[in-house]
Amino acid sequence: MWGSGFIGMDIGLEYLTVFQLMAGRFILATMLLALVFHKKLKLITKSVLWKGATLGAILFFAFTLQTWGLEYTTPSKNAFLTAINVIIVPIIAYLIYKRKIDRFESLAAVLAVVGIGFLSLQGSMTINIGDLLSILCAVAFAFDIFYTNVFVKTEDALALTIVQFMTASLLSLVTAGFLGELTTNVPQEGLYAIVYLAIFGTVIAYVCQNIGMQYANPTKSAIILSTE
Numbered sequence: 160m161w162g163s164g165f166i167g168m169d170i171g172l173e174y175l176t177v178f179q180l181m182a183g184r185f186i187l188a189t190m191l192l193a194l195v196f197h198k199k200l201k202l203i204t205k206s207v208l209w210k211g212a213t214l215g216a217i218l219f220f221a222f223t224l225q226t227w228g229l230e231y232t233t234p235s236k237n238a239f240l241t242a243i244n245v246i247i248v249p250i251i252a253y254l255i256y257k258r259k260i261d262r263f264e265s266l267a268a269v270l271a272v273v274g275i276g277f278l279s280l281q282g283s284m285t286i287n288i289g290d291l292l293s294i295l296c297a298v299a300f301a302f303d304i305f306y307t308n309v310f311v312k313t314e315d316a317l318a319l320t321i322v323q324f325m326t327a328s329l330l331s332l333v334t335a336g337f338l339g340e341l342t343t344n345v346p347q348e349g350l351y352a353i354v355y356l357a358i359f360g361t362v363i364a365y366v367c368q369n370i371g372m373q374y375a376n377p378t379k380s381a382i383i384l385s386t387e
Contacts, residue, residue, distance in 0.1 A: 160359045160360060160363050160364040160367070161360060161364040161368070161384065161387045162238065162386070162387030163359060163360060164356055164359070164360030164361075164364070165229070165234040165237060165238050165387075166234060167352050167355045167356045167359075167360055168180065168225075168226055168229055168234075168352075168356065168360075169229055169234045170348070170352050171349055171352030171353065171356065172226070172229060172230055173348070173349075174345075174346040174348050174349030174352070175345070175346075175349045175352070175353075176335070176338075176340050177223065177226045177227050177230070178223075178331055178334045178335035178338060178340055179335055179340050179341075179342070179345075179349075180226060180349075180352065180353065180356070181219075181222055181223065181226060181327070181331040181335075182328065182331035182332045182334075182335045183345070183349075183350075183353035183356075183357070184353055184356040184357045184360070184361055185324055185327045185328040185331050185357075185361065186328045186331075186332065187353060187354065187357035187358075188324050188328075188357040188358075188361035188362045188365075189321065189324040189325050189328045191357065191358065191362050192317075192320060192321050192324055192362055192366070193321055196317045196321065199315060199317045199318045199321060200318075200321065202315045202317075202318040203318050203321070203322060206313075206314060207314050207315065207318045207319055207322060208322055210306075210310045210314055210319060210322075211310075211318070211319045211320075211321070211322025211323045211325075211326065212322060212323075212326045213306065213310075214303065214306060214307055214310065214319065214322075214323040214326075215322065215323040215324065215325065215326020215327045215329075215330070216326060216327075216330065217299060217302050217303045217306065218303055218323060218326075218327045219326070219327045219330040219331060220299050221296055221299035221300045221303055222296075222327070223334075224292050224293070224295045224296035224299055225237065225241060225292075225293065225296040225300075227292050228240075228288075228289045228290070228291075228292030228293040228296055229289065229293075230289065231287055231288050231289025231290075231292070232287060232289030232290050232293060236289075236290060236293065237289070237293045238275075238387060239275050239276060240290055240293035240294050240296070240297055241293055241296050241297050241300060242271070242272065242275045242297070242384075242385040242387065243272055243294070243297045244297040244298070244300045244301035244304060244381055244385075245268040245271050245272060245378070245381040245382050245384075245385050246268050246269070246272060247297060247298055247301035248268075248301045248304055248305055248377045248378050248380075248381040249261075249264060249265065249268065249377070249378045251301055251302065251305045251377075252305060252377055252378065255305075261378070264378040264379065264382070267382050268378065268381070268382055271382050271385045272385075275385060301381070304372075304377055304380055304381050304384065305377045307319075307368070307369055307372050308372045308375075308376065308377040308380055309377075311369055311370075311372050311373045312373065316366075316369040316370045316372075316373060317366065317369075317370070319369060320365055320366060320369050323365070323369075324361070324365075368380075368384070
């Protein structure tokens with residue numbers, strides 16, 4: 160689901176700006192999630208609120224860098240460079256929590272990056288501004304994967320996800336408004352992209368991911384997610 164989002168974003172950017180696309184996908188995703196899992200709203204405590212807001216802010220910056228980078232590079236290179244978070248996640252775990260870097264996980268992470276490179280990289284191997292933004296996006300997503308994995312161990316995954324999406328929605332909306340990009344005149348093709356990204360690339364993808372991370376460690380989660 161998450162992998163298909165690269166194509167959805169690439170199509171959406173033909174009709175909408177970065178922050179219009181992000182505001183649309185996250186606002187619709189928040190509404191859908193709150194509607195389907197409305198019983199989880201009562202589980203939003205102060206602890207869930209600050210943890211979800213932290214994840215939402217990280218998610219906003221990650222998607223800003225990823226979507227912005229997609230304006231200057233191809234979906235395949237964007238996906239490949241984002242996927243290098245499989246190398247970054249165990250490093251974060253070691254630096255912050257002194258978690259020992261497992262040699263099998265490290266080998267799997269390296270093999271994953273090499274394999275994704277063979278699948279994705281074609282033609283020129285040069286680095287442009289879009290590639291650089293995608294690399295920074297990988298760092299942001301590594302923090303998102305790592306802290307999601309930490310937070311869902313003690314908090315309800317769906318309540319966290321609702322707050323996460325609400326925060327990302329608010330930041331996207333405020334940024335779009337600040338840049339004077341708020342509009343109700345959305346092209347039909349752009350609307351299709353928003354709906355697809357909201358349902359498949361956001362709600363379904365993140366509900367599955369955040370619940371799944373209750374049972375998988377950060378590095379394994381990152382490696383599995385690299386199959387996008």
